[in-house]
Amino acid sequence: MPPQRATTVAERLRLMSGELTAAERKLMAALFANYPMAGLGSITDFAREADVSTPSVLRLAKKLGFAGYPSFQEELRSELSAQLQNPISKHDRWAAEAPDTHILNTFATAAMENLSGSLKLMDHRAFDAIVALLADRKRKVFVAGGRITGAVASYLVTHLQMARPGVSLMPPTPTVWPQYLIDIGKNDVLLFFDIRRYDARMLDLAASARERGAKVVLITDQWISPIARLAMHSLPLRIEAPSSWDSNIVPLFLAEALVAATVNASWRETEARIAEIETLSDNGRRGK
Amino acid sequence: MPPQRATTVAERLRLMSGELTAAERKLMAALFANYPMAGLGSITDFAREADVSTPSVLRLAKKLGFAGYPSFQEELRSELSAQLQNPISKHDRWAAEAPDTHILNTFATAAMENLSGSLKLMDHRAFDAIVALLADRKRKVFVAGGRITGAVASYLVTHLQMARPGVSLMPPTPTVWPQYLIDIGKNDVLLFFDIRRYDARMLDLAASARERGAKVVLITDQWISPIARLAMHSLPLRIEAPSSWDSNIVPLFLAEALVAATVNASWRETEARIAEIETLSDNGRRGK
DNA sequence: GGAAGCCTGTCAAATTCGTTACAGTGGTTG
DNA sequence: CAACCACTGTAACGAATTTGACAGGCTTCC
Structure with a gap:
């Protein structure tokens, strides 16, 4: 419950600087020396840092209008949190004309936050390692998705197939998985999309694949699928949306980034392949 | 006295994510939700934030190698302090630590620009009109996508089917389209995803549907598919990506926004339907 | 030079916090 | 089905923190 929502602690301090006592000015100097970290420890630490007594800190806090330390x-903390939040959220650049509460705008904000939040926490070395696996043509690649993420898995497969041979989509029906499993060897890659409402059968599939020596890769949400225990690499993403269902924008983003990075990593071999696909596809259509 | 000066808490947490228990994963999620502010309050606050008990917080801290909370x-705090003093950190909203030229960062920039560019140009009245069509249960809804956009179309259908009855995906093979066309009447909606490399057969399909009186809706790219001539509403999107292929992030965004808006527009009827789907789907699985 | 007023530190009380010990739960294995 | 294991929450203890009361010290003004 900050007393004056309008200003920050730093501002308020500066405004009151004329009415501050010696000890309080010491505290102000210490706080500004590394703002606002100095004030985040215990009151004792802060006092020692400024070389004043603890009650002096308390008096300053009360002078600023706070109930206590x-x-x-x-x-x-809340100031800092607001400051760290993406400056993008100055969302004056979304859907023109539409009100802020229009679903296009709320969704855009959520999408941006999910993307930046995911990237902030992403382990880019894991990303690179996954790309290395996908770019290795000696390995077969299998991609599995759940009921919802299946579309994303399918999208990834469609593109990966253009970049390299030996890419398969695991079908949605678990009953036919054994026919795929039998061909998964110890150098192959099995990539899962598994987000909230984790599918127990996917976990079983991951376990079986792992037993066969395959490299298990997992793309999941921030609550992290149990498959993570079996996975060589896991990438947790943020997927919250102002909707009854989760957003798969970031998973799709990751799929596209993985494809682009894979293509880059093996451009020599991929270039010819893409050109050839162009030719084949042109022949199949009209001239233009 | 940090145990391993080499890594940050976030990194260490990510590395151990496979070996974390359920409560610990909750904590990790809560911490990442606003990192690292969530961990700077009292242990009690942090525990409550993550909805776990205080000892669980302590156990996680020890698991990470710390002596105590x-x-x-x-x-x-010291991580945060280091990050704040580093002037670069103003810029690292994207993938932390990865170089600016890393594909994750270039892709993120492109995605952001595509999204904001699409929204600036979007006619939100057309969006609202499309939502009104989709929310009208008296109309059947058909969704068609091309070779690439098929995954997005499928994603839209999967979600729309949860929101309302009478939603179908047009299969990828044109030979079976007549069997669908026959059921498309003059009040029905046919929504196309058609982006670059416009498919001539999709244009034919649109023409046939239009002849039958159906409302044609088009989601396309900035170069605008020829289907636009036949469409009642068209939404052009930006889809450029630093890749050999276009990005479907914004189309997916639009699909999700359409679904959410449709659900909102007919919440009365949709609410019960979603609840019922939950029940049916729970019965099919384990208790939790 | 003395007295009043404000400021500051010391000290102790009260509260909150961090920690440990223990018991209950759920899932797994034989 | 029983026994075990890992995990999680409750409860209680001890420690540290926050806070209030008090007294000494400095300045200021008469």
């Missing part, structure tokens, strides 16, 4: 800290 | 916090 904890609420002072809370305000500092 | 305070030293865990201290590490978070």
Whole structure:
């Protein structure tokens, strides 16, 4: 409950700087020295840092209008949190004309936050390692998705197939999986899309594949599918949406990025392949 | 006294994500939800935020190699402090630590530009009109996509089917389209995804549907498919990507937004339907 | 030079926090 | 089906923190 929602602690301090006592000015200097980190430890630490007594800190906090030291800290934290949030969220650049509450705008905001949130936490070395696996033509690649993520898996397969041979989509029906499993060897890659409402049968599939020595790769949400235990690499993504269902925009983003990176990683071999596909596809259509 | 100076808490957490228990994963999610602010309050706050008990927080801290919760916090603070002092960190909204030229970053930039560019140009009244069509249960809805956009079309259908009855995906093979066309009447809706490399057969399909009186809706790219001439509403999107192929992130975004808006527009009828689907799907699985 | 007023630190009380020990739960294995 | 294992929450303890009361010290003004 910050007393004056309008200003930050730093601003308020500067405004009051004229009415501050010696000890309080010391505290202000110490706080500004590394703002606002200095105020996030215990009141004792802060006092020692500024070389004043603990009650002086408390007096300053109250002078600023806070109930006590904890609420002072809370305000500092929330300021910092707001500051760290993407400056993109100055969403004055979304759908023109439509009101802020229009679903296009709320969805756009959510999509942006999901994307930047996912990227902030992404392990780009894991990403690179996955690309290396996908670009290795000695390995066969299998992609599995659930009821919802199946479309994303299918999208990834469609593109990967243009980039390299030996790519298969695991069909949605578990009963036919054994026929695929039998061909999965110890150098092959099995990539899962598994998000919320994790499918127990996918976990079984991952376990079987792992037993056969395959490299299991997992793309999941922030709550992390249990397949992570079996996976060589896991990428957790953010998928929240203002909707009854989760958003698969970021998974699709990742699929596209994986494809582009895979193509780059093996451009020599891929270039000819893509050209050939062009030719074949042109022949199958009208001239233009 | 951080145990391993080499890594950040986020990294360490990511590395161990496979070996984390359910409660620990909850904590990880809560921490990542606003990193690292969530971990800077009291252990009680953090636990409540993640909806776990306080000892679980402590166990996670120890699992990460810290002596106790305070030293865990201290590490978070010092990380944050280092990040704030680094002027570059203003720019690293995208994939942390990865170089700007990393494909994750170039792709993210492209995705953002595509999304904001699409929204700026979007006619939100057309969007609303399309939603009104989709929300009208008296109309049957058919969705068609090309070789690439098929996955997006399928994704849209999967979700629309949960929101309302009478939704079908046009199969990829044109030879079976007549069997679908025969059921398309003058109040029905045929929604196309048609982007670059416009498919001549899709144009034919649109023409036939239009002759039968169906409302044709088109989602296309900025170069605009020829189907636009036949369509009641067209939404052009931006789809450029630093890749050999176009990006379907924005089309997917639009699909999700359409679904969410459709659900909102007919929440009365949809609510019960979604609940019922939940029930049916729960019965098919384990209890949880 | 003295007295009043404000500021600051010391100290102790009260509260909150971090931690440990223990018991209950659910899932797995034989 | 029983026994075990790993995991999680409750409860209680001890420690550290926050806070209030008090007294010493400095300045200021008469």
